[in-house]
Amino acid sequence: MSEFIAIDGPAGSGKSSVSAAIARRRGYGLLDTGAAYRALAWHVLERGGHTDDTDAVLAAAADFDLRLGLDPDDRSVAIGDTDITAAIREPRVSSAVSGVARIPAIREQVNIFFRSLVARAPQPAVVVEGRDITTVVAPDAPVRILLTAAPEVRAARRAGELSGENAAEVAAALHKRDASDSAVVDFLNAAEGVEVVDSTHLDFSQTIDAVLAVIDRKQGAEHGR
Numbered sequence: 388m389s390e391f392i393a394i395d396g397p398a399g400s401g402k403s404s405v406s407a408a409i410a411r412r413r414g415y416g417l418l419d420t421g422a423a424y425r426a427l428a429w430h431v432l433e434r435g436g437h438t439d440d441t442d443a444v445l446a447a448a449a450d451f452d453l454r455l456g457l458d459p460d461d462r463s464v465a466i467g468d469t470d471i472t473a474a475i476r477e478p479r480v481s482s483a484v485s486g487v488a489r490i491p492a493i494r495e496q497v498n499i500f501f502r503s504l505v506a507r508a509p510q511p512a513v514v515v516e517g518r519d520i521t522t523v524v525a526p527d528a529p530v531r532i533l534l535t536a537a538p539e540v541r542a543a544r545r546a547g548e549l550s551g552e553n554a555a556e557v558a559a560a561l562h563k564r565d566a567s568d569s570a571v572v573d574f575l576n577a578a579e580g581v582e583v584v585d586s587t588h589l590d591f592s593q594t595i596d597a598v599l600a601v602i603d604r605k606q607g608a609e610h611g612r
């Protein structure tokens with residue numbers, strides 16, 4: 388049985404990039420749970436629907452052949468035979484995704500999918516990153532981390548990735564998404580037993596080291612090392 392390494396945090400906190408680096412370094416799997424929500428949002432839009440329309444989201448979810456793996460070196464996402472790896476990162480999907488994430492039945496459906504992926508994983512552990520992994524998906528995971536950074540730092544990092552986008556608009560969209568998402572699950576405050584790593588004053592490499600230090604300490608305690 389593969390072990391959960393649960394990492395939550397707000398948008399742009401470094402969850403995906405830091406988790407991928409750690410999974411590669413340790414030979415673990417990587418599960419980007421946000422990619423599943425994004426894929427469903429893309430699917431709703433592709434069917435001509437709107438993610439504010441609960442019936443349209445539920446209908447899309449009933450016909451949702453998501454292909455999402457655990458290989459940190461293969462971050463591809465598909466629905467059936469359609470590769471949507473790049474499409475799910477487009478601003479139109481980022482703006483729509485909170486609409487699918489607010490629906491409890493959708494959260495239950497994707498959580499069943501996540502748990503079954505980890506249960507069948509060939510790796511000894513899977514780094515699972517998202518918003519509710521430490522609290523809902525794997526509240527008993529031996530390693531639970533809230534990765535955060537100051538809002539203006541997160542916005543600047545995200546704006547730095549998106550060439551051609553207006554920095555103020557990128558920041559506004561990121562904060563709007565956090566506001567919508569945090570009304571559904573609390574990923575701004577650490578639940579009991581969850582360790583906080585704040586990367587506001589850390590560079591990328593220092594952040595990886597800080598997260599690895601928590602993982603090593605928690606796994607050592609769990610396995611009596």
Ligand SMILES: Nc1ncnc2c1ncn2[C@@H]1O[C@H](COP(=O)(O)OP(=O)(O)OP(=O)(O)O)[C@@H](O)[C@H]1O
Binds near residue numbers: 398402421586
């Ligand atoms: N400590 C850091 N210092 C500098 N840049 C960082 C740091 N951590 C992450 N980054 C960069 O910040 C950007 C956002 O990181 P990433 O996409 O991993 O965040 P995320 O939490 O997964 O965001 P989202 O939830 O919006 O998908 C990336 O370009 C990443 O390389």
Ligand SMILES: Nc1ccn([C@@H]2O[C@H](COP(=O)(O)O)[C@@H](O)[C@H]2O)c(=O)n1
Binds near residue numbers: 516564
């Ligand atoms: N555990 C999760 C993960 C994600 N979401 C929703 O998906 C959106 C995209 O996530 P990213 O990590 O790719 O930014 C996010 O804004 C949430 O709406 C979620 O609800 N729970």
